[in-house]
Amino acid sequence: MGTLYYGGSTSTDEFDDRVLAHLQLAIVAKLRRGEPFVFSWDVEREKGSGSNAIWISPTIPLRFTYQAGRRGPINRSWVEALLKAANSVTGLRIVDEPVESVQSASRDDE
Template sequence: MGTLVYGNSNLEIEFDDRVLAHLQAVIVAKLRRDEGFLFSWKDEPGVGDGRSCIWMHRSIPLYFKYPASQPPAVNRLWLEALTVSANSPGGLRIVEEPAS
């Protein structure tokens, strides 16, 4: 499991490495364009099994940590689907990975 660490409060959110790698690509692309956006995800049962949301902005510290040394393969179709989600009024949400 990879970890996204966000903000000075050191909010740590764990995601599967493959999911995190795709999220990283979409998040970094939007922040490079100076586009703030909402990011929401479904919480694990151990933290309440609800949903959480954060406002992503380039002024807030962001750190991606992966336990594996090799990055996972990237699915371009999934990047496109995640980007469409990130550009929507509801913000970035983790969507099903389409077959490549």
């Protein structure tokens, strides 16, 4: 499980490393374009259920940490689906991974 830290050193929530790696690519792409947005996710039943939403902006500190050393291959179609969600009125939400070609996680052009 990886952790998203937002707004200082406070932990925001934990996500599967693979999910977090794809979220990171989508979030960084939006921030590189100077596009703030809302990120919402559901809270697991074991953690009390419910949902969270945060405003992602380039002016607020953001950090991603991963439990595993490797995050696995990147599915470009999934990153694009996450970006499409982030560009919507409701903002970024975790969507199911599309079954598409998977690319190496070591690509530097993301």
